[in-house]
Structures are given as structure tokens and as C-alpha cells.
Amino acid sequence: MNREDLVLSTGARHGRGAAASARSGARRTRVTVITPPGRFSLPRWSELWEAREVAYRFAQRDVLLRYRQTAVGVAWVVLQPLASAGIFAIVFGQVADLSSDGVPYFVFSYMGMLAWNLFNNVLGRSAPSLVSNQSLVSKVFFPRMIVPLSSAASVLLDFFVALVLGVVLLVVYGINPGWPVLLVPVWVVLVVLFSAGLGLAASALQVKYRDVGYILPWLTQILLYASPVAYAVSEVPDNLRGLFNANPLTWMLGMFRWSLLGLDQPPLWQIGGFAIAAVVVFYVGALFFQSWERNFADVI
Numbered sequence: 001m002n003r004e005d006l007v008l009s010t011g012a013r014h015g016r017g018a019a020a021s022a023r024s025g026a027r028r029t030r031v032t033v034i035t036p037p038g039r040f041s042l043p044r045w046s047e048l049w050e051a052r053e054v055a056y057r058f059a060q061r062d063v064l065l066r067y068r069q070t071a072v073g074v075a076w077v078v079l080q081p082l083a084s085a086g087i088f089a090i091v092f093g094q095v096a097d098l099s100s101d102g103v104p105y106f107v108f109s110y111m112g113m114l115a116w117n118l119f120n121n122v123l124g125r126s127a128p129s130l131v132s133n134q135s136l137v138s139k140v141f142f143p144r145m146i147v148p149l150s151s152a153a154s155v156l157l158d159f160f161v162a163l164v165l166g167v168v169l170l171v172v173y174g175i176n177p178g179w180p181v182l183l184v185p186v187w188v189v190l191v192v193l194f195s196a197g198l199g200l201a202a203s204a205l206q207v208k209y210r211d212v213g214y215i216l217p218w219l220t221q222i223l224l225y226a227s228p229v230a231y232a233v234s235e236v237p238d239n240l241r242g243l244f245n246a247n248p249l250t251w252m253l254g255m256f257r258w259s260l261l262g263l264d265q266p267p268l269w270q271i272g273g274f275a276i277a278a279v280v281v282f283y284v285g286a287l288f289f290q291s292w293e294r295n296f297a298d299v300i
Contacts (some may be wrong), residue, residue: 047143055146058133059153062125066154077158078165081117085110088230098235103261107169112229114166115256118159118188119195119249120220125151126199127216130207144293145286148203152192159188166260177262187255194248194278197285204292228253245270248277 067074085106092098093105100108126148133147163184170177206212227249228236236244244250251274254266 055150055153058147058150062151062154063157074161077161081110081113081162082165084113088113092230098231101232101234101257101263103175103263104173107173107175108232108257108261109230110169111166111257111260112253114159114162114260115187115191115253116224116227116229116249117162118155118191119252120224121155121158122152122192122195123199123202124216124220125155126196127202127206128213130203131210131213145200145289148199148289149196151199152196156188156192170260175261177258177260180259180262180265183259184256187252187259190275190278191252193282194252194274197278197282200282200285200289204289207292208295223249248274 067076088109089105092109093100129148129151130144136147202212202216227247228244233241233244233250233254251266251270254263254270255274257263258265
């Protein structure tokens with residue numbers, strides 16, 4: 001075999017090896033096809049799970065940014081419900097002399113604010129989340145639903161810190177809620193589902209209509225006084241009692257006060273109704289978010 005034949009033979013072997021290597025690499029390469037979501041399709045839960053590290057980073061950043069360069073730090077988590085409970089106890093408990101169903105008014109209003117803040121903060125922080133992260137939403141691909149949902153993690157951290165103080169207040173005032181306290185995690189999950197569903201819809205709307213950022217705080221402020229957060233349902237006039245009992249937030253507050261203060265159990269239709277409402281609202285919010293997601297990058 002002359003030198004020219006040797007070179008050709010070696011080149012052929014190298015060519016076959018490169019082709020085989022290319023075919024092997026092609027078999028190992030994972031191809032991801034990005035398609036726009038359908039108008040009435042649910043999110044791909046597997047994608048959300050695979051991007052859980054991104055959600056964790058979003059939640060971690062929210063916590064760090066909120067308390068960075070603050071003199072009091074995480075103490076704001078307990079100072080806010082304490083201050084609100086103190087004001088409600090003075091205005092409604094002493095000035096208006098309303099009933100708190102036999103529980104010290106301060107603890108009664110504190111537990112109401114605890115449940116209310118869980119609902120209000122998940123909704124209030126998830127609504128502007130897409131607009132606040134518009135550079136990421138318009139340039140980087142990841143499941144967009146992670147952005148509003150990750151805000152719930154930081155809210156849960158705040159809730160459990162404030163709940164520890166609530167347990168201390170129960171010990172100080174000698175209140176034993178009994179076995180219903182075991183249901184608190186169930187109520188927390190239902191409230192997060194309910195408020196996250198509303199937050200998903202609000203965040204999608206706020207991408208196109210920035211008015212949502214002005215309307216939502218106003219609506220939640222009205223709901224705060226239109227719901228029995230700082231007063232008992234028993235103090236509501238009979239002609240308005242039906243209207244209050246139709247409010248899902250009334251059901252939520254009744255469940256929390258039953259579990260944390262040992263008050264009367266809410267009617268079963270309210271407990272079941274809130275569970276159904278939480279699932280339905282989250283489902284509808286996810287569908288609404290998916291139907292609007294395809295236009296986020298164009299209008300944000």
C-alpha cells in the first residue's frame with residue numbers, strides 16, 4: 001500500500017468515526033419544542049416542577065430584597081399585625097364596644113389579621129410580579145406562572161413567623177383551641193389556592209392594563225372592612241347577615257378562628273364551600289393566565 005492509499009484509508013476511517021459520533025450525539029441530545037399554550041389548556045405541571053429551582057430563587061430574592069437595609073428587619077412581619085390588632089381592639093372593642101364572642105378583643109383581631117394578611121399578601125404580591133420582572137419575562141424562556149406563584153412562598157414565611165407570636169398570645173391569655181388547631185395547615189393551603197388563583201388572573205391582567213395596580217389595593221381595602229376581620233359576624237345586623245354569609249372571606253375567617261381560638265365551628269356548608277371555591281378559583285385563574293400568556297412578551 002503506497003502513502004496515498006494509506007492517507008485515503010485513514011481519512012475514511014476518521015470520516016466513519018465522526019459520522020458515528022455525530023449519530024450518537026444526536027441520540028443523546030434532548031430537543032425541546034416550545035409551543036404557545038392553548039386558550040383553554042392547563043399549564044404543563046411537569047415544566048413547573050422542572051423549574052422549581054427558578055421558583056426557589058425568585059422566592060429567596062423576594063425575601064432578601066424586602067428586608068434588606070431595614071433597621072427592624074423581619075420584625076416587620078409581627079409588628080404590622082400587632083399594630084393593626086391594637087388599633088382594631090381600641091376602635092371596635094372599646095370605642096364601638098362590639099362583641100368578640102367571649103375572646104379578648106386583641107387576640108380576636110390579631111387572629112383575624114393573621115388570616116387576612118395571608119390572603120391579602122399572596123394576592124397583593126403576585127399581581128404586580130410579572131410587571132416587576134418584565135425584563136426576564138420578555139427575554140428569557142421559563143414557565144411564566146412561576147413568577148406569581150413563587151411570591152406565595154415568601155408570604156408563607158411571613159405567616160408562620162406571625163403565627164408563632166399568635167401561639168405566644170394564646171398561652172399568655174390562657175386560650176386552648178383544642179383539636180381543631182390541627183386543621184390550620186389545611187386552611188392555609190386552601191387560602192393560598194384561593195388567593196393565588198386571583199393573583200394569577202390579576203398578574204395577567206396587569207401586564208396589559210396597569211390600572212390593576214391601582215384598583216386592587218383599593219378593592220382589598222374595602223374588603224378588609226366588608227369582611228368580619230375586626231369584628232364578629234354576630235354583630236352584623238340581621239338584614240345584612242345574609243350578605244356577609246355569602247362572602248367566602250367570612251368562611252375563611254370563621255375556619256381560622258375555630259381552629260385558633262376555639263370558637264364555634266362554622267357550618268359545614270361554609271367549610272365545604274370554601275374548599276370548592278379555592279379549587280375552582282385556582283383552576284379558573286390558571287386557565288385565564290394560560291390564555292393570556294402568549295401575548296406577555298408583546299405587551300409587557
